[in-house]
Amino acid sequence: VQLMESGGGSVQAGGSLRLSCVASGLPHRRYSMGWFREAPGKEREGVATIDADGITSYADSVKGRFAISRDNRKYSIALQMHRLAVEGTATYYCGANPGLKAFNLRILRPGPYGYWGQGTQVTVSS
Numbered sequence: 001v002q003l004m005e006s007g008g009g010s011v012q013a014g015g016s017l018r019l020s021c022v023a024s025g026l027p028h029r030r031y032s033m034g035w036f037r038e039a040p041g042k043e044r045e046g047v048a049t050i051d052a053d054g055i056t057s058y059a060d061s062v063k064g065r066f067a068i069s070r071d072n073r074k075y076s077i078a079l080q081m082h083r084l085a086v087e088g089t090a091t092y093y094c095g096a097n098p099g100l101k102a103f104n105l106r107i108l109r110p111g112p113y114g115y116w117g118q119g120t121q122v123t124v125s126s
Contacts, residue, residue: 001025001115003094007078008120013086015124019079021094021117029072032100035079036110037090038119044093046108048079055102061087084124091119 007019019035034049034057048068049057056068062081070077077094095113106112 001096003096003115003117005092005094005117005120008092008122010123010125011084013084013124013126015084016080016082017084017122018081019092019094019120019122021077023075023094023096023115026075026096026115028098029075030099032097032102032107033070033077034095034097034108034113035068035077035092036095036113037088037092037122039087039090042090044110046110047092049102049107050077051100051102051107053102057102057107059108081122084122086124086126088122088124091121093117093119 002024005021030052032051035047038044050068065083067080094117096115097113
């Protein structure tokens, strides 16, 4: 299984970026997928996830600014980020988990996700 992220870059505070992740080798489409980020000196944290039924979950810090979507035909997800803040500077990772549902309290925790991409850097400057 491989997850490949793209779309990171540098942007000024208040700007927008769109991240994409394409999965290959997944045995079926019933995977929850999500975006997580890791800032220097901090633990990896959940940003947004979408389960196999398309139900989304968001960290409180990004609600109303970020939107996650998926295309099951292409085994891909995307994260549209608006009104980015300096605190959003981090490496963003795509993760996949078989069968985890949105109502599971662990949906935004990185622990249950067994597959990860290499990450894409997002830098937000003031």
